[in-house]
Amino acid sequence: MTGIVAGLLPVLLLSAPGDAREAAATSSHWAWSPLGKTAPPSSGSPRAKTPLDHFIFSRLSDAGVEPAPDAAPRELLRRVHLDLTGLPPTPAEMEAFLRNPGDEAYARVVDGLLSRPQYGERWGRHWLDVVRYAETKGYERDEYKKFVWRYRDYVIQSFNEDKPYNQFILEQLAGDEIEGATSDTQIATTFLALGTFDTIAADREVAVYDTLDDIVATTSMAFLGQTLQCARCHDHKFEPFSQKDYHRVLASFESLNVTGREREVGTDEDRKRYREAEEAYRRTTLDPQREIEEQFWAPILERWAKDGLPEGRKAKLNEKQLALTIEAIPLALDRRSKEQRTFLERERHRVRGAVREVATDEERKTISELEQRLKSLEKDKPQPMMAWVYADSAKPKPSHLRIRGDVHQRGEVIPFGVPVVLGSEGLPEPRPTSHSSGRRRALADWITGAQAPLAARVMANRVWQYHFGKGLMEDGNNFGVEGGEPTHPALLEWLANSLIEGGWKLKPLHRQIVLSSTYRLSAAHPEPGKDPDNALYSRWPLHRLEAEAIRDSILAASGKLNPQMAGPPIYPPFADKVVGASSGADWKNSTEEEASRRSVYVFAKRAIPLPELAVLDNPDSSCSCAKRAVSTTAVQSLLMMNGRFINEQTVHLASRLRELEGEEVQIEAAFDLILCRPPSTREMEQAKEFLGKAAREQKIDPLASLALVLFNTNEFSYR
Amino acid sequence: MKPSPLPFHFPCGRTRREFLWQAGNGFFGTAMASMLARDGVKAGEVTPSTHFPAKAKNCIFLFMVGGPSHMDTFDPKPVLGKRHGEEYDFKPAKGVSQKGKGKLKGSPFEFKACGQSGIEISELFPHLREHADDLAVIRSTKADSAAHGAASLQMNTGFVRQGHPCLGSWANYGLGSPNNNMPGFVVLVNGAPYSGAQNWSSGFMPSGHQGTVFKTSGTPVPNLNPAMNRSQDTQRDQLDLLAAWNQEHQSHLPVNSELTARIEAYELAYRMQAHAPEAVDLSGETEATRKLYGIGEGEADRFGKSCLMARRLVERGTRFVQLYHSNWDTHGDNDKRHQKLCGQTDKPIAGLLADLKARGLLDETLIVWAGEFGRTPVGTGGRDHHAAGFSTWMAGGGVKGGTVQGATDEFGFRVTEGEAHVHDLHATILHLMGLDHKELTYFHSGRNFRLTDVFGRVLTDIVA
Numbered sequence A: 001m002t003g004i005v006a007g008l009l010p011v012l013l014l015s016a017p018g019d020a021r022e023a024a025a026t027s028s029h030w031a032w033s034p035l036g037k038t039a040p041p042s043s044g045s046p047r048a049k050t051p052l053d054h055f056i057f058s059r060l061s062d063a064g065v066e067p068a069p070d071a072a073p074r075e076l077l078r079r080v081h082l083d084l085t086g087l088p089p090t091p092a093e094m095e096a097f098l099r100n101p102g103d104e105a106y107a108r109v110v111d112g113l114l115s116r117p118q119y120g121e122r123w124g125r126h127w128l129d130v131v132r133y134a135e136t137k138g139y140e141r142d143e144y145k146k147f148v149w150r151y152r153d154y155v156i157q158s159f160n161e162d163k164p165y166n167q168f169i170l171e172q173l174a175g176d177e178i179e180g181a182t183s184d185t186q187i188a189t190t191f192l193a194l195g196t197f198d199t200i201a202a203d204r205e206v207a208v209y210d211t212l213d214d215i216v217a218t219t220s221m222a223f224l225g226q227t228l229q230c231a232r233c234h235d236h237k238f239e240p241f242s243q244k245d246y247h248r249v250l251a252s253f254e255s256l257n258v259t260g261r262e263r264e265v266g267t268d269e270d271r272k273r274y275r276e277a278e279e280a281y282r283r284t285t286l287d288p289q290r291e292i293e294e295q296f297w298a299p300i301l302e303r304w305a306k307d308g309l310p311e312g313r314k315a316k317l318n319e320k321q322l323a324l325t326i327e328a329i330p331l332a333l334d335r336r337s338k339e340q341r342t343f344l345e346r347e348r349h350r351v352r353g354a355v356r357e358v359a360t361d362e363e364r365k366t367i368s369e370l371e372q373r374l375k376s377l378e379k380d381k382p383q384p385m386m387a388w389v390y391a392d393s394a395k396p397k398p399s400h401l402r403i404r405g406d407v408h409q410r411g412e413v414i415p416f417g418v419p420v421v422l423g424s425e426g427l428p429e430p431r432p433t434s435h436s437s438g439r440r441r442a443l444a445d446w447i448t449g450a451q452a453p454l455a456a457r458v459m460a461n462r463v464w465q466y467h468f469g470k471g472l473m474e475d476g477n478n479f480g481v482e483g484g485e486p487t488h489p490a491l492l493e494w495l496a497n498s499l500i501e502g503g504w505k506l507k508p509l510h511r512q513i514v515l516s517s518t519y520r521l522s523a524a525h526p527e528p529g530k531d532p533d534n535a536l537y538s539r540w541p542l543h544r545l546e547a548e549a550i551r552d553s554i555l556a557a558s559g560k561l562n563p564q565m566a567g568p569p570i571y572p573p574f575a576d577k578v579v580g581a582s583s584g585a586d587w588k589n590s591t592e593e594e595a596s597r598r599s600v601y602v603f604a605k606r607a608i609p610l611p612e613l614a615v616l617d618n619p620d621s622s623c624s625c626a627k628r629a630v631s632t633t634a635v636q637s638l639l640m641m642n643g644r645f646i647n648e649q650t651v652h653l654a655s656r657l658r659e660l661e662g663e664e665v666q667i668e669a670a671f672d673l674i675l676c677r678p679p680s681t682r683e684m685e686q687a688k689e690f691l692g693k694a695a696r697e698q699k700i701d702p703l704a705s706l707a708l709v710l711f712n713t714n715e716f717s718y719r
Numbered sequence B: 001m002k003p004s005p006l007p008f009h010f011p012c013g014r015t016r017r018e019f020l021w022q023a024g025n026g027f028f029g030t031a032m033a034s035m036l037a038r039d040g041v042k043a044g045e046v047t048p049s050t051h052f053p054a055k056a057k058n059c060i061f062l063f064m065v066g067g068p069s070h071m072d073t074f075d076p077k078p079v080l081g082k083r084h085g086e087e088y089d090f091k092p093a094k095g096v097s098q099k100g101k102g103k104l105k106g107s108p109f110e111f112k113a114c115g116q117s118g119i120e121i122s123e124l125f126p127h128l129r130e131h132a133d134d135l136a137v138i139r140s141t142k143a144d145s146a147a148h149g150a151a152s153l154q155m156n157t158g159f160v161r162q163g164h165p166c167l168g169s170w171a172n173y174g175l176g177s178p179n180n181n182m183p184g185f186v187v188l189v190n191g192a193p194y195s196g197a198q199n200w201s202s203g204f205m206p207s208g209h210q211g212t213v214f215k216t217s218g219t220p221v222p223n224l225n226p227a228m229n230r231s232q233d234t235q236r237d238q239l240d241l242l243a244a245w246n247q248e249h250q251s252h253l254p255v256n257s258e259l260t261a262r263i264e265a266y267e268l269a270y271r272m273q274a275h276a277p278e279a280v281d282l283s284g285e286t287e288a289t290r291k292l293y294g295i296g297e298g299e300a301d302r303f304g305k306s307c308l309m310a311r312r313l314v315e316r317g318t319r320f321v322q323l324y325h326s327n328w329d330t331h332g333d334n335d336k337r338h339q340k341l342c343g344q345t346d347k348p349i350a351g352l353l354a355d356l357k358a359r360g361l362l363d364e365t366l367i368v369w370a371g372e373f374g375r376t377p378v379g380t381g382g383r384d385h386h387a388a389g390f391s392t393w394m395a396g397g398g399v400k401g402g403t404v405q406g407a408t409d410e411f412g413f414r415v416t417e418g419e420a421h422v423h424d425l426h427a428t429i430l431h432l433m434g435l436d437h438k439e440l441t442y443f444h445s446g447r448n449f450r451l452t453d454v455f456g457r458v459l460t461d462i463v464a
Helices: A005-012 A021-027 A051-062 A072-084 A093-099 A103-114 A117-130 A149-160 A167-174 A183-193 A203-225 A241-248 A268-305 A320-326 A337-343 A348-359 A363-379 A437-446 A452-468 A489-501 A504-512 A549-559 A634-642 A646-656 A664-677 A679-695 A701-713 B016-024 B033-039 B078-082 B148-157 B167-175 B198-199 B232-251 B257-280 B287-292 B298-315 B334-358 B422-432
Strands: A399-400 A412-413 B058-066 B087-089 B101-102 B111-114 B119-122 B135-140 B187-190 B212-214 B320-326 B365-371 B390-398 B403-405 B415-417 B442-444 B448-449
Touching: A005 A051, A021 B212, A051 A412, A051 A489, A051 A504, A051 B287, A051 B448, A072 A117, A072 A504, A093 A103, A103 A504, A117 A149, A117 A452, A149 A183, A167 A203, A167 A437, A167 A452, A183 B148, A203 A241, A203 A437, A203 A452, A241 A337, A241 A399, A268 A320, A268 B033, A320 A337, A337 A399, A337 B087, A363 B119, A399 B287, A437 A452, A452 A504, A549 A646, A549 B167, A634 A646, A634 A701, A634 B257, A634 B320, A646 A664, A646 A701, A664 A679, A679 A701, A679 B232, A701 B232, B033 B135, B058 B148, B058 B298, B058 B334, B101 B148, B119 B135, B135 B415, B135 B422, B148 B167, B167 B287, B167 B320, B187 B298, B198 B212, B232 B257, B287 B334, B298 B320, B298 B334, B320 B334, B334 B365, B334 B390, B365 B422, B390 B422
Parallel strands: B058 B320, B058 B365, B135 B403, B187 B212, B187 B320
Antiparallel strands: A399 A412, B087 B101, B111 B119, B135 B390, B365 B390, B442 B448
């Protein structure tokens, strides 16, 4: 279908009501059609290294445009490091590559980067944009959602182990409904629970329905690249989706308890293991506890009973309680009366306080040591595996159409299904599980089965977009009629096919792309005017690094980056915090070491995002973000010049440079660490001159002032 | 609930305005136009602009956080007073009122017809009463939620759900900023609103359109001063070196508007360091002006300073200034609290109107006064949240002064005539600023979004 017809289609269809108009459009739209087998054209270019180059180079050759020269090895290594791991190469890695920058060595570098855990932290973060990741509920209260971070770790882990993308989809939609569900696959369903929720909404039913709407929207955009949510209140204005279609899909999710909270996950086996571990832990701590009671508490309390309190001490137990406790200590646990148990269990701290009052200094010291030992055992206390996942129901109530999207106006019952225009072939009959209707599983099977071409096209485009900074489709969340056509349709088909043929694994796709000549072109071009907007990829499309990559690269250069992965979020210090009337209570300040971990671990609080990230367009997490905005504001410049974080890092970097001897060596190292290249002769002169002037500052190392300039260059923030 | 006509001239694409913003989007508005002008595109063709001549160039939005009581301020209800203490059940629709049943509570405050127009205003606003003929009081305002968080979002973004751009973002997206040295959308916070920074968020628009929070004391903008007390000389040297290196970097690359914009942003930031403190520095104001705003007069002092800052900001070309004052959530002692809150704001707001007028700025500056909702006519000591009918007002740029829009029933519970939904307020505000709310769209997530969703109509009765 040509672009013109595709553009007119929605207008023509608008006149037809409801489901009727869908028939007209069935499978005529390119993105909904089966994947075509596209062989790379022969570009005849000697510079083509991988099949995808032929797609790009033949278009260039048709347009009479030469591809740019290859990027210099330095530029290429920095590009691929930042791309695959979100961190710059170290000077040592750069040096090693420059000694041997050949194709084979480059391929080894790529394999190495893809196997680093930092790959998952980088590419997992891309996915978190798509799924509107945040750890609070938003709105007025913005409450913390416990253990949502386990989903973030699940995503990072999935990317690192190169989990097949179809499996990844299945787990996120229905990880609790699949055979062999584990705690990990259950945690994957936190995907459904990432949205906002207004806990004190005036109309709770509306709030619940809005949250369900958000699940439909995210599912539809993330996996299918369709904007089904526009059909909530009325038939879609631009796409052949009816309001019924929307409700068919909504029926998969309507039985979820979106008002729930954190729950224990895991297999029955896991739970049994936890109960056993907990019992074992109780037993191991019980013995030392009894030892303290019998060997120390009992004699001390008996002394009190016999001799009375030492002078100046306060009695923390009355006589009756004292007698009760002395009586209870030697008894076996199950022989103690309820009253006796109370004092040695719930009111234990009171007895402990009483003992400390009466004890001699020496006794107190010994008891403290024993208690310390007991406390160290606490670190190993088994914890149940908790996650923020919604419970489902095995017997969902019938789903009603909501007239004009109004939750209170119920229309006809709409059975579970999928949008008519996409075709329900391949949609299995839902198989109920003990706790759910099986509809989400059926939906996921349909997305990864019958709709595999769409799912693959959408994901292949995302991968391309994150590598090049722009997609083959402009809006990665809209592959509908109105989304238009890809700039390179055959290439997108080929990439989608490759994804499926490679067992839905992403790493082979990354290799296809980053090993290509297209990826390795210089950002400079002798004749840029022939492809002014670089629509044909005649040169590397220079683009700004994401907020996280900028912050992480600063930490890498300063030497302070803490590589610790996983776990609860971190809370870098906040300067000038503006909070909502009742939000913000739960921002804890991390230690500097903790705060220096990668940005993907920063607490994602909806009401107060960290300025270092938000000001640089880290997305608003209210809904799925296919592509980040790149805004340029003076507020950014102020943050990057005057902000506390960046200035602290320049001080760390300066002391790192001070370990080197000689001004020129220090300047060179600063350039190497920040820009991954040595300074030119002229830059060296300019830097020296600047250091001389910056020496006027009594309290600031001139090297810190220089580092600040380097961190602010366009070169640092762009790749 | 009739959907408005679709913008068929751009059936499924973006408007030119949108394209320009997204193409590289300027900082605070003007950078893009100047850059394109340099690239050989005529600036007049591309500068974000009005749909029709604007009546107001700027807007100062006075946001009363928590929801002021309309029955005690701008909407007199003698019948409510007479039947004070009587049990009553309004049977409200779900979600629009926190309390529809209980003892009627009359206002203890006296109302008086003021000015030529005779608009009745309560004794709680003695100074504002003198400006009755400048005000268009909207006694029939309606919102969709009686919960703070959602209602605040709606008053600012049109939607009760979060994630949408706010009014200030739309205005700057539509109009750009006339000043190179200052942000086009500034927020002054005297007590933070519910839903926090979402209230001045640019939502799905680029972050350049979000509000910049100016603190009302000390340094106005975060990171405005060089860190570690670095001297201005060193910072100038740094920026010169930065510019030199950025130029060098760019000289090897094809023209890239983003890189150029980023170079300019540093110079703007540098200028802001000089201009922003000046904009909020009140020391140059005369004693008479300060007095006019109630500065130095006990409880009016704080908000007075913010109002004066707002005037200084619009004088310097800030397009949209939003002031937050809290907290009007008077569940407890409604009457005493209102005395206090009105005392804190009456003189500052009256002073702002008088000062703008004296300087010839009121004609081009739209003033909006609103909370996220009003309060219930039932209650014992306090009043609860009420969105089914409440009062707001506008004054200045293009507003027909001395008018009353709509009415509520004899108790102040329901709108009985001239309904003015929040969407209508938004449509009117944009209209006064020269923008058609149906034409001002932003393409996101599969469709064109508007500030007014598929609703909104201009309240023509209050437009001069």
